[in-house]
Amino acid sequence: MADKRCKFWLPKKNRFCANAPLDDSQFCGNHKQRSDGQQWVPCPIDQSHSVLRENLEAHVRRCPLLKQTEFLSLQPFYQKGINSGEEEDDGTKNITSEMKRSAVYEMSVHAFYRLIEKIESVYASICDDLRDSHKIPEACDMWIKREVDSKLPFQEKHVVQQASILGNLEEFGLLKSSVGRNHEVLNGDDNSCVPAVVEFGAGRGYLTQMLADCYGVQRVFMVERKSYKLKLRI
Known part of the structure; x- marks a missing residue:
């Protein structure tokens, strides 16, 4: 069917x-x-x-x-447009994202490729110290091998992306792998030693679920403004 x-x-x-x-x-x-x-x-x-x-x-x-x-x-810290950049007097501050998209859609193929070349040229001139870092840590094997006990659907590409995020955090020393150790040993008996993680824009919660499953982090706080279907229960 x-x-x-x-x-x-x-x-x-x-x-x-x-x-x-x-x-x-x-x-x-x-x-x-x-x-x-x-x-x-x-x-x-x-x-x-x-x-x-x-x-x-x-x-x-x-x-x-x-x-x-x-x-x-109404919050005391709120300032509308704080992340929108400096105001300009050339008339561009009233251009919306929809107007920008429309301008791109109306480009000819030749003009579009020229725009891409300009973007790549600027990127290469100011971002030469950035590098791709794809890490698949051993701690995430249970998710990579689909050994997690969950009826909720998830795509392999998302698991790989999330595992790489955690792998890079581990490389920078922000996470400690629980491979070969149980979670009680990792977290310790002293509550002051227990790591806590706050995730902004948590979406459905899969990244934090992987963090809890693979690294034993039990103190998590997720922030998400939107209401998503198929959210995980951690």
Whole structure:
């Protein structure tokens, strides 16, 4: 039996939507109306999702991120646009990411390749001291060999990426391998010696789960603003 999935094509991910379709449609509930040509616009509060233009006003009042955004803006440390760089007077500060993407999409093939050459040239001139470092530590064997007891799906490429992150942390001395030692020995009896890890942008939590499984780190704190499906329970 063929795998039934929503037939809505996601150009940014270069694949079809992974959700199951509705019984009476080739599309899932999120994409059924989009397939009918109705106009969708980005949510002004969080542009990672879109809504029907006719429902925009009502959606803004009840968007799940509205309260979170308002709460954040009231914090004493909050400063809007702090990470956006210095203001410029040449008119570029009002250019949005969508406008930049549109400009790239409208380029000819020749102009696009010239842009890539410029980017590579600038990168080579200022980043010559950077190097790729792919590490697959022995401590992560249980995940690499798929010996973890989990019913949640994960892709091999993500496991390799996460193992390499932990391998580089181990090489820099930020993690100690538990290979050949049990986790109690690694963590020690003194609570002051127990390592603690805070992960910002934790997503579904797979990196921290691998950290707990492979390095015995029991004190973890994950920060994630979005609500993901298929999150791990650590």
